[in-house]
Amino acid sequence: MATKKSIWILIGIVVIMGWILGSATQAGAQTHTLKCRETGQLAKFHAIEVGDVPEHIIAVTELAGVQSCDDGGIATASNKVMIEFTKGTGKAQFYWLAIFEDGSTLSNKGQNTVTANPDGKTARWEGTFEYVKGTGRFEGIKGGGTFTGKRFAPLPGIGAQYYYDSIGTYTLPSK
Numbered sequence: 001m002a003t004k005k006s007i008w009i010l011i012g013i014v015v016i017m018g019w020i021l022g023s024a025t026q027a028g029a030q031t032h033t034l035k036c037r038e039t040g041q042l043a044k045f046h047a048i049e050v051g052d053v054p055e056h057i058i059a060v061t062e063l064a065g066v067q068s069c070d071d072g073g074i075a076t077a078s079n080k081v082m083i084e085f086t087k088g089t090g091k092a093q094f095y096w097l098a099i100f101e102d103g104s105t106l107s108n109k110g111q112n113t114v115t116a117n118p119d120g121k122t123a124r125w126e127g128t129f130e131y132v133k134g135t136g137r138f139e140g141i142k143g144g145g146t147f148t149g150k151r152f153a154p155l156p157g158i159g160a161q162y163y164y165d166s167i168g169t170y171t172l173p174s175k
Helices: 004-028
Strands: 031-049 056-069 074-086 089-100 105-116 123-135 142-151 161-171
Touching: 031 142, 074 105, 089 123, 105 142, 123 161
Parallel strands: none
Antiparallel strands: 031 056, 031 161, 056 074, 074 089, 089 105, 105 123, 123 142, 142 161
16 A cells, blocks of 8 residues: 555656656757848728728738749748728738748738828738648748838838738757
8 A cells, every 4th residue: 555655756756757858848949040131012992981080990911922032942922811900000910831942831820000191092011920831852841030110102002012021940850
């Protein structure tokens, strides 16, 4: 029959082993940083006026671009964006997919704030994202990052050019 002391010793051993194994698993996962610049254009834009105040819209857009990253990766990118703006300023949520030349993919989702510039024709944005899925060299990705960018024409502006710079930090499962 087990004594109370032996039960506590067993629990202590289990806790210590869990801590050691947990530390070993974390030590095996390396943290990576990925800096990229995407350039592209507004491919689709569908908006409706809300009607409560002038220039208050909700819209769904698609951006299509090319992304170049500091690790040498080059990808085609597609961004699906839901926005709510008043006079060109507001909030957006997006889903983004990049397909790299080696066949690897990255998917993320995020949100950003869009601020119309005083010229009323361009806007800048900044936001955050989280990686939701990766394939190939990004299989099992976890992490996220930030970005800033600019649109170079007024909305609806099909064909309007944009760019953004992103920096993401992520881990991959150890192999």
